[in-house]
Amino acid sequence: MDCLVCHEQTGTYxxxxxxxxxxxxxxxxxANPGTQKGVPFxxxxxxxxxxxxSRVAQSVARPSRMNCGTxxxxxxxxxxxxxxxxxxxxxxxxxTLDVHMGTRxxxxxxxxxxxxHTTHSHHIAGRIYETPAAAERKSLLQDDLGxxxxxxxxxxxxxxxxxxxxxxINDHTDTVSCQACHIPEFARAQSTKMWWDWSxxxxxxxxxxxxxxxxxxxxxxxxxxxxxxxxxxxxxxYWFDGTLDHVTVADPIDPTAEVWLNRPQGSADDxxxxxxxxxxxxxxxxxxxxxxxxVIPHLFPFNKDDDTAYWKGYDWNRAIEVGMExxxxxxxxxxxxxxxxxxxxxxxMVAPKxxxxxxxxxxxxxxxxxxxxxxxMPGRDTFAMVDAAGWVGVTGAMVAVIIHGLMRFVSxxxxxxx
Ligand code: HEC
Ligand code: HEC
Ligand code: HEC
Ligand code: HEC
Ligand code: HEC
Ligand code: HEC
Numbered sequence: 001m002d003c004l005v006c007h008e009q010t011g012t013y014x015x016x017x018x019x020x021x022x023x024x025x026x027x028x029x030x031a032n033p034g035t036q037k038g039v040p041f042x043x044x045x046x047x048x049x050x051x052x053x054s055r056v057a058q059s060v061a062r063p064s065r066m067n068c069g070t071x072x073x074x075x076x077x078x079x080x081x082x083x084x085x086x087x088x089x090x091x092x093x094x095x096t097l098d099v100h101m102g103t104r105x106x107x108x109x110x111x112x113x114x115x116x117h118t119t120h121s122h123h124i125a126g127r128i129y130e131t132p133a134a135a136e137r138k139s140l141l142q143d144d145l146g147x148x149x150x151x152x153x154x155x156x157x158x159x160x161x162x163x164x165x166x167x168x169i170n171d172h173t174d175t176v177s178c179q180a181c182h183i184p185e186f187a188r189a190q191s192t193k194m195w196w197d198w199s200x201x202x203x204x205x206x207x208x209x210x211x212x213x214x215x216x217x218x219x220x221x222x223x224x225x226x227x228x229x230x231x232x233x234x235x236x237x238y239w240f241d242g243t244l245d246h247v248t249v250a251d252p253i254d255p256t257a258e259v260w261l262n263r264p265q266g267s268a269d270d271x272x273x274x275x276x277x278x279x280x281x282x283x284x285x286x287x288x289x290x291x292x293x294x295v296i297p298h299l300f301p302f303n304k305d306d307d308t309a310y311w312k313g314y315d316w317n318r319a320i321e322v323g324m325e326x327x328x329x330x331x332x333x334x335x336x337x338x339x340x341x342x343x344x345x346x347x348x349m350v351a352p353k354x355x356x357x358x359x360x361x362x363x364x365x366x367x368x369x370x371x372x373x374x375x376x377m378p379g380r381d382t383f384a385m386v387d388a389a390g391w392v393g394v395t396g397a398m399v400a401v402i403i404h405g406l407m408r409f410v411s412x413x414x415x416x417x418x
Contacts, residue, residue: 132242235277
């Protein structure tokens with residue numbers, strides 16, 4: 001990566017799509033020959049301005065949210081496509097969208113990304129493939145030079161003031177992730193892509209190459225197929241030890257079932273695992289019917305005459321053949337489409353505290369945690385005796401809170417009287 005993408009602050013150094021991340025080339029403004037002003041790059045459907053290099057050079061600073069966002073808000077081919085919790089609204093979010101990155105005016109903390117993604121000599125904390133974002137859930141009070149990547153780094157494991165209901169909430173933090181209660185829904189400012197059907201690509205829809213949906217995002221694109229976008233999405237919950245298992249192009253798949261391209265690892269009896277919220281993106285994607293592996297199609301043309309590229313020739317077979325050859329993988333010559341899932345941990349867009357999930361969201365028959373069967377949960381599970389005992393716990397906690405509240409109210413009144 002080049003340095004300026006993370007270190008310049010004019011905002012003119014944007015990703016230039018057909019340049020695969022390089023800035024748009026400098027083109028002289030015909031109206032002002034010899035000036036450094038950027039002009040729209042000719043031949044592009046949208047206007048991409050070449051950066052004004054003198055301004056860029058003078059603006060070098062520590063990375064802002066927009067610097068990281070140039071890539072991470074637009075992953076997957078556009079705004080909010082990949083992540084349900086990282087999109088362009090996170091450049092200047094209100095506190096209601098994200099209590100940490102929210103602007104000061106809206107009452108937020110105005111955190112940059114690297115406030116949590118602690119960076120030492122360009123190693124950005126938070127990588128989550130085979131290694132968890134952080135191995136230990138320790139508070140900075142124990143190690144103030146450590147990474148601040150986890151919620152516990154700053155808040156500790158008992159962030160709820162003690163007494164009454166707070167004690168009950170603190171009891172959860174060894175099984176339920178902070179995110180599970182504090183990010184009740186993701187994609188709260190704009191919709192995110194939840195479904196992508198590649199098998200519909202190549203054709204036209206109602207004679208059109210691109211069809212826009214009600215919220216101004218495409219629901220069909222000849223190049224990519226059919227999409228579904230959703231806003232205010234309730235996450236799916238899985239045990240998570242911080243690592244994800246991935247299917248590579250060499251791993252055999254079972255095309256008769258949904259193929260989990262990545263899967264959260266973790267279990268109820270692992271003390272490092274928590275119940276974590278995920279965005280689960282589903283799709284129909286091409287695979288090799290004979291070798292039973294996922295395939296890598298060649299999408300972008302290498303040059304303007306390259307019609308082996310799917311986005312030029314619209315021929316899956318040739319695109320897969322060239323893509324797999326480039327990747328050094330065998331291809332049988334027969335492809336089909338298989339349903340896939342891809343999970344993204346939901347960890348940004350922490351909502352204000354008064355919007356944390358209410359107890360009933362989990363402790364009821366309609367529990368969000370219906371899929372988490374390994375633990376007993378009062379209110380959700382039907383084991384009558386234990387249920388009653390559980391509810392004694394819940395009711396007890398609620399009564400304690402009410403009494404605590406009343407006592408505070410009364411002592412407040414007394415103080416006023418004095
Ligand atoms: C992926 C984004 C990214 C890229 C690309 C990048 N940096 Fe950084 N850089 C960072 C972050 C994050 C920090 C730490 C900022 C902080 O702690 O507030 C940093 C810090 C620095 C610092 C301050 C000293 C230090 O190490 O903390 C210098 C100097 C620097 N970068 C120079 C460069 C140069 C030169 C390049 C290109 C070779 C470059 N950076 C590329 C993200 C990036
Ligand atoms: C309040 C702290 C916090 C801030 C601020 C923050 N992050 Fe994160 N981020 C995390 C944590 C915690 C994880 C790891 C979650 C896990 O355990 O897997 C993470 C994970 C990620 C991941 C990988 C997982 C994923 O979501 O796919 C990316 C990419 C990422 N952050 C980018 C960003 C960017 C870009 C910004 C700034 C716009 C940002 N983060 C700001 C806490 C933060
Ligand atoms: C030029 C595009 C670009 C910029 C700018 C950028 N990133 Fe990334 N980032 C990537 C790509 C691509 C990956 C995946 C890399 C890989 O798999 O090795 C990644 C990976 C990550 C991950 C690990 C994700 C995971 O799922 O494990 C984190 C965390 C992250 N970036 C944070 C940041 C932060 C913080 C900044 C700003 C300082 C930043 N990135 C700037 C492109 C970018
Ligand atoms: C780098 C330190 C840091 C990290 C990491 C961090 N927080 Fe915070 N958080 C703060 C600060 C500072 C505040 C504002 C002061 C306060 O309310 O305690 C805050 C406030 C909050 C609030 C109260 C918001 C309100 O309504 O006023 C919640 C809830 C919260 N954080 C949850 C989380 C969760 C969940 C995570 C992990 C995804 C997390 N925090 C990670 C520093 C951090
Ligand atoms: C079982 C759900 C649940 C879990 C798990 C949970 N919280 Fe909370 N949290 C709440 C509720 C409900 C509130 C609001 C009531 C309160 O303030 O006690 C809250 C309030 C907060 C506040 C504001 C406290 C204040 O007094 O201003 C912070 C900060 C916070 N949580 C951080 C965290 C962190 C960090 C974790 C993980 C270690 C976490 N929470 C886990 C439900 C939860
Ligand atoms: C995100 C879902 C979720 C929310 C919200 C939630 N809980 Fe729980 N709760 C659980 C899970 C999961 C368990 C089982 C954990 C275990 O076995 O350690 C549990 C266990 C319990 C238990 C029995 C075990 C114990 O530790 O005493 C009680 C009582 C309880 N919760 C009360 C509450 C109350 C009160 C609230 C609201 C303040 C609440 N819960 C909110 C998920 C949730």
